[in-house]
Amino acid sequence: MKEQNKIQSKNAIEEAKEIFSSCIKCGMCKSICPVFSVLREEHLSPRGHSSLAIKNVFTDSFFHCTLCKACEEKCPIKLKICDAIIKIRESLSLEEKNIKENKEMIKKVRETGNPFGGEKSSGDKLYCC
Ligand code: SF4
Ligand code: SF4
Structure with missing residues (x-):
């Protein structure tokens, strides 16, 4: 991994942990x-994400x-649970620990501007947003 990516990844994790550090684990x-x-799996819930992040x-x-x-x-x-999750995804992507489906989606966006692939986007329009 490039040195710059390592630093960016570490910073993203710190920012995410800072957000989750205020979580009181109430489960609301x-x-x-x-x-x-x-x-129905705790580790996939917002509180689960918070617990995992705090434990690195x-x-x-x-x-x-x-x-x-919805959790927010x-x-x-x-x-700001989503901001924290996005930061963690950013870190995982920088460390090339992206999941297969995400890698495929990024490839399709780069090739066609469309996360589902298929028809190439005209101009700079993206289909996902
Ligand atoms: S993220 Fe969930 S568990 Fe943590 S404080 Fe907010 S509602 Fe409670
Ligand atoms: S943003 Fe939505 S899917 Fe993600 S943890 Fe919160 S409620 Fe669940």
Whole structure:
């Protein structure tokens, strides 16, 4: 890994941990999380993400989040959970620990401007946003 990527990755993790460090582990965010409500696994819930990050455990589970921000609405201290998850994903990507599906999506965006592939985007329009 390039030295610059290492520094960027470390900074991204520190920023994410700083956000999660205020989490009081109340679990108010869990019931509203669409990923947790289907898969019922603590490590895929917002509180689970917080616990893992604080313990320096950075796994594929951070890629399961849809970034819907429902948990942020429920959180009594309004933690910027999605910002923290994005930072962790950034770090994992810089360290080339991206999941296969994410790598494929990035490749398709670069090739066609469309995360689903297929027709090439005209101009600088992206289909994903
Ligand atoms: S609601 Fe907020 S403070 Fe409570 S566990 Fe979830 S992220 Fe942490
Ligand atoms: S932003 Fe992620 S962690 Fe929060 S409720 Fe949505 S899917 Fe769950």
